[in-house]
Amino acid sequence: xxxxxxxxxxxxxxxxxxxxxxxxxxxxxxxxxxxxxxxxxxxxxxxxxxxxxxxxxxxxxxxxxxxxxxxxxxxxxxxxxxxxxxxxxxxxxxxxxxxxxxxxxxxxxxxxxxxxxxxxxxxxxxxxxxxxxxxxxxxxxxxxxxxxxxxxxxxxxxxxxxxxxxxxxxxxxxxxxxxxxxxxxxxxxxxxxxxxxxxxxxxxxxxxxxxxxxxxxxxxxxxxxxxxxxxxxxxxxxxxxxxxxxxxxxxxxxxxxxxxxxxxxxxxxxxxxxxxxxxxxxxxxxxxxxxxxxxxxxxxxxxxxxxxxxxxxxxxxxxxxxxxxxxxxxxxxxxxxxxxxxxxxxxxxxxxxxxxxxxxxxxxxxxxxxxxxxxxxxxxxxxxxxxxxxxxxxxxxxxx
Numbered sequence: 184x185x186x187x188x189x190x191x192x193x194x195x196x197x198x199x200x201x202x203x204x205x206x207x208x209x210x211x212x213x214x215x216x217x218x219x220x221x222x223x224x225x226x227x228x229x230x231x232x233x234x235x236x237x238x239x240x241x242x243x244x245x246x247x248x249x250x251x252x253x254x255x256x257x258x259x260x261x262x263x264x265x266x267x268x269x270x271x272x273x274x275x276x277x278x279x280x281x282x283x284x285x286x287x288x289x290x291x292x293x294x295x296x297x298x299x300x301x302x303x304x305x306x307x308x309x310x311x312x313x314x315x316x317x318x319x320x321x322x323x324x325x326x327x328x329x330x331x332x333x334x335x336x337x338x339x340x341x342x343x344x345x346x347x348x349x350x351x352x353x354x355x356x357x358x359x360x361x362x363x364x365x366x367x368x369x370x371x372x373x374x375x376x377x378x379x380x381x382x383x384x385x386x387x388x389x390x391x392x393x394x395x396x397x398x399x400x401x402x403x404x405x406x407x408x409x410x411x412x413x414x415x416x417x418x419x420x421x422x423x424x425x426x427x428x429x430x431x432x433x434x435x436x437x438x439x440x441x442x443x444x445x446x447x448x449x450x451x452x453x454x455x456x457x458x459x460x461x462x463x464x465x466x467x468x469x470x471x472x473x474x475x476x477x478x479x480x481x482x483x484x485x486x487x488x489x490x491x492x493x494x495x496x497x498x499x500x501x502x503x504x505x506x507x508x509x510x511x512x513x514x515x516x517x518x519x520x521x522x523x524x525x526x527x528x529x530x531x532x533x534x535x536x537x538x539x540x541x542x543x544x545x546x547x548x549x550x551x552x553x554x555x556x557x558x559x560x561x562x563x564x565x566x567x568x569x570x571x572x573x574x575x576x577x578x579x580x581x582x583x
Contacts, residue, residue, distance in 0.1 A: 187296075187297025187298045187369075187445065187446065187447035187448075187450065187451075187482065188297065188298075188333070188450055188451060188452065189329040189330075189332070189333045190329070191326065191329060192333065192452070193451070193452075194451075194452075194453060194456075197451070210485075211349075211352060211353065213353055213355065214353065214355050215349065215353070215356065216484055219484070219488070238257050238258075238259070239257065239258040240255045240256070240257055240258070240281060241256050241257065241258045241281075242255070242256050242280075242281050242282070243255055243256075243268055243270070243281050243282055243468075243471060244256055244262065244264075245283070245468065249283065249468075250467070250468065250469060251468065251469040251470050252265075252267075252268040252465070252468055252469065252470040252471035253265070253470070254268065255268060255281075265470075266470065266502070267470050267471075267472065267498055267502070268470060268471045268472070269471075269472045269473070269474060269494065269498070270465075270471065270472070270473050270474075270475075271473075271474045271475050271491075272440055272475070273439070273440050273441050273442055273448060273475065273476075273477060274291070274448065274449070274461055274473050274475055274476075274477035274478050275291045275292060275294075275296075275376075275442035275448075275449065275477060276440040276441070276442050277473070278291055279291070279292065279376075279442075280440075282465065282468065282471075285466075285467070287466055287467075291449075291461070292376055292442065294449055294450070294454075294455060295449070295450040295452050295454075295455060296372050296442065296443055296445035296448070296449055296450055297372070297445045297446060297447035297448060297449065297450050297451075297482065298332050298333065298369045298370065298371060298372060298445065298446070298447070299369075299370050299371065299372040299373070299431075299432035299435055299443070299444040299445060299446055300367050300368055300369055300370060300430070300431075300432075300435075300446050301338070301368045301370055301399070301400055301403050301429070301430070301431045301432075302365065302366065302367050302368070302429065302430045302431075303364075303365070303366040303368075303404065303407070303427060303428075303429055304363075304364075304365055304366075304427065304428040304429070304430075305363070305364040305365075305366070305420070305424045305426070305427055306357070306361070306363055306424070306425045306426040306427075307357075307361055307362040307363070307364060307420070307423040307424060307425065308361060308423050308424075308425050309360060309361060309362070309423060310350075310360060310361065310362045311348075311362055311364075311417050311418075311420065311423070312417075313415040313416065313417035314346060314348050314351075314362075314364070314411075314415060314417070315348065315351065316347065316348055316349070316351040316352055317345070317346075317347060318345070318346040318347075318348070318415075319343075319344075319345050319346075320343060320344050320345075320346070320410055320411070320414060321343045322339060322341040322342060322343045323341060324339075324340075324341060325343070327339065327340075328341060328342060328343050331371070332369055332370060332371045333371070335371065336371030336372060336373075336374055337370070337371050337394060338368075338370040338371065338394070338399055338403065341406075342368050342369070342370070342403065342406070342407075343369070344366060344367060344368040344369070344407060344410075345366070345367045346364060346365070346366050346367075346411065347364070347365045347366075347367070348362055348363070348364055348365075349363055349365070350362050350363045364420075366407055368403055368407065370399075370431075370432065371432075372432055372443040372444050372445045373393060373432045373433070373436060373443040373444045374392075374393055374443075375393065375443070376436075376442050376443050377436060377437075396431050396432065396433055399431075400429060400431055408420050408421050431444075432444030447476055447482040447483075448475065448476030448477035448482050449461070449476070449477040451481060451482065456481065460477075460478065460479055460480075460481070461473070461477060461478050461479075462478065462479065463478050463479050463490065463493060463494045463497060464497065472494050472497065472498060473494070474487065474490055474491045474494050475487060475490070478490065478494075479493065480493070496509075
């Protein structure tokens, strides 16, 4: 679920994320993630950057030959010319709404997206000591809860959910003696994209009927409150809620332009990562770049920030300008000495280009041997609900 995917379908490499958190710990910006945004704003203001808020962009302006981005057109009709256009809107939305429609832009909407969520943000009138900073509530029918989200794009009958109490570690997150709570309930994304301006082929049929999200939000809220109370033995939270905000798949799409309300952008399935993931350079359009969850390297605030650095370096190289923080022909950054964790080793073992090719050849050989071995792995789908229960009998795996 770190990547908005079912743990039963996600590549096994992502299991390393849990290890790194347990072994190395995690970082939390005091004041919440918006404190990172505020810090970037202060840097921009110090450097004289003109930040325009509440200025929606209708499209990216291109040169007469359509091969170079030359600026943007706002919804108010103002033209802003630029040498470089960097888009941090959702990549799928941007390709289908801000750039000229192409077969590639339409194909992006057919790619597998991450899940959506119903997220509750609660202000409580007092502290709830029974809740820790991080609280995970797992459904008894663990495997089935993920099937509902990722196979049927709906909400589980008994959802698993995550409760975060930031005021446990950050006094600025709530007034003294009170708590702030964030509840994240993973759900399926929308069945249709309302943000697309491209034509939908009739061969794909009529749009699918969406779920009744207002009713689902109400029932989910009641279920969440009941589960928290029964499992932690705390007092009922409902009377303690003084203020509530809610985001659901519809608001994720309408407010944040996330295609189908997929909160983590494109999925990190095999054909959506590495060379298959959309590039930070806009396809077929010079001077236009992307940052965000759906481009390289991937989703998550720290990863997106690292990706923004990658995009910045690409822009500077394409313009023939110095990259100050590399120490190569520019001004070296001032900061602490680099430690072992900051050093990237590119020329050793499987990390080298040669090692990657060797690994690819090994995978190819094993695949060919498997195909020609006559070995067949089958799944008993009737036992699928038992997956994740810890029972080998319910695994449904057969070999012959």
